[in-house]
Amino acid sequence: MFDAQCPPKVAADVPGALTRLLINIDHVATLRNARRETFPDPVVAAVLCEAAGADGIVFHLREDRRHINEHDVARLKETVQGKLDFELSAAPEIVSICCDTRPDLATLVPERRDEITTEGGLDVRRNLDTIKGATERLFASGIPEVALFVDPEEKQLEAVCRTGANAIELHTGDYATAPSVEAQQAEAERLAKAATQAHALGLTVHAGHGLDYRNYPFFAQTVPHVSEVSIGFAVVARAVMIGITEAVRTMRQLVKGY
Ligand code: PXP
Numbered sequence: 017m018f019d020a021q022c023p024p025k026v027a028a029d030v031p032g033a034l035t036r037l038l039i040n041i042d043h044v045a046t047l048r049n050a051r052r053e054t055f056p057d058p059v060v061a062a063v064l065c066e067a068a069g070a071d072g073i074v075f076h077l078r079e080d081r082r083h084i085n086e087h088d089v090a091r092l093k094e095t096v097q098g099k100l101d102f103e104l105s106a107a108p109e110i111v112s113i114c115c116d117t118r119p120d121l122a123t124l125v126p127e128r129r130d131e132i133t134t135e136g137g138l139d140v141r142r143n144l145d146t147i148k149g150a151t152e153r154l155f156a157s158g159i160p161e162v163a164l165f166v167d168p169e170e171k172q173l174e175a176v177c178r179t180g181a182n183a184i185e186l187h188t189g190d191y192a193t194a195p196s197v198e199a200q201q202a203e204a205e206r207l208a209k210a211a212t213q214a215h216a217l218g219l220t221v222h223a224g225h226g227l228d229y230r231n232y233p234f235f236a237q238t239v240p241h242v243s244e245v246s247i248g249f250a251v252v253a254r255a256v257m258i259g260i261t262e263a264v265r266t267m268r269q270l271v272k273g274y
Contacts, residue, residue, distance in 0.1 A: 018099040018120045020260065032236035036071035038101055040224075040248025044074075045083035064211045065251075072099030072120070074224075074246045079107055080129055086113065087112065093117050094139060101246065103165075106143070106150035122154045123185050123222070125165040133249075134225065135253030136255075137166035137187040140175035148179040163222055168210030173217060183220035185246065186210055191228025191235060200231070204238040217239040223247065229254065 037254045044058040062073045073096045075084045092100065100120040105127035114122050124147060126138050128159070135181055140147055147164065154162045163183035166172040167190075176184055194200035211221045224246030227235060236242075 018097075025048060028208040030236075031233070035101065035236065035242050036244040038072040038074045038099060038244060038246045039065040039070045039251055040076070040103075040246055041252070042074075042076050042083045043088075043246055043252040045085075045088060049083060050079040058088055059095050060124070061259035062092060066098055068095065070098065071244075072096065072101060072246065072253065074101040074103060074123075076125070077110055077113060079105060079110060079127060089113065089117055093119070099244075106146050109151075109231055111150050111153050111273060115153060115159070118158055120159075121161040121163060121164055121183070123163040124150060124154075124161050124181075134165070135177065136189070137169075137172065138164055139221070140164055140166060140179060142170050143173060147181075151179045151181050163219070163220070168206045170210070170213060172212060173214050173219070176214075176219060177217055181219075184214050184224060185224055186214075186242075187225050188223050188227055188235065189225040192231055200234070201238075204235060207227075207239045211239050212239045220244075 041058040044056050048054070048058070058075070063071060064245055073092060075088065075092060077084050077086070077089055086115045089102070099121060100119040101114040101115060101121040101122045101123055102114050103125050106124055107127075119239050124138060125134050126136065127137065137148060139183035151162050161183055162181045163185045164179065164181045165178050165185045165187060166176060167187050173184065190209065191200060191203035191207055194203050194271040207223070214221050219240045220243055223235070223239065223242050226246055227247050
């Protein structure tokens with residue numbers, strides 16, 4: 017079980033070494049569903065991620081169930097040993113499933129059916145009543161931490177405080193896709209300012225979207241107070257490329273005998 021009090025192992029010379037790494041396994045389910053198969057199984061992937069040192073697992077139960085489904089959710093709840101982060105929209109049906117699941121963390125995100133992935137943060141100011149209502153339901157079910165996924169904007173952070181949520185996940189997508197070094201530096205500074213403000217407001221700071229093997233180190237050096245990152249696509253994509261060598265060798269052995 018995830019224990020928020022348990023002291024983490026730290027490599028003192030790595031910026032952000034106290035940051036927890038949560039792996040999003042949605043795209044293992046995307047691959048499974050592409051063939052309407054039972055494998056690759058996102059729950060097995062979650063076990064392997066934790067065995068490799070991940071501090072927890074993230075999944076997004078979408079309204080259209082394009083990757084993770086309810087059966088996965090129940091099995092992940094049974095299986096994951098570290099922190100379990102349930103990403104969801106504020107749709108009442110999904111909030112009910114999240115309440116029944118009781119993950120360690122619920123992260124509210126915006127959701128549009130025609131988007132390829134989550135686009136931008138929540139507009140907390142404009143949807144205050146809906147988000148506040150969902151946050152209250154999640155806390156009332158016994159979930160100890162509710163985060164709102166937001167862009168690094170001062171006005172959104174102020175609105176987060178009015179919902180009662182105790183954490184934010186800073187949207188790092190603009191940082192990840194910045195077209196130049198200068199633009200990326202500017203985005204990192206915007207994230208740093210927002211993280212500092214959120215911390216001063218008493219909010220726990222998480223971050224994610226588009227973080228990868230190249231852009232993470234500069235992010236970690238520049239953005240303070242980030243206790244947790246949620247990373248999915250980069251890890252699953254790299255796993256395919258690293259794993260394909262062994263997979264072909266094994267099949268060649270079967271086909272050619274050497
Ligand atoms: N955080 C949120 C709120 C997301 O919606 C996603 C994508 O599912 C992630 C983090 C992970 O993003 P990526 O897959 O680009 O690492």
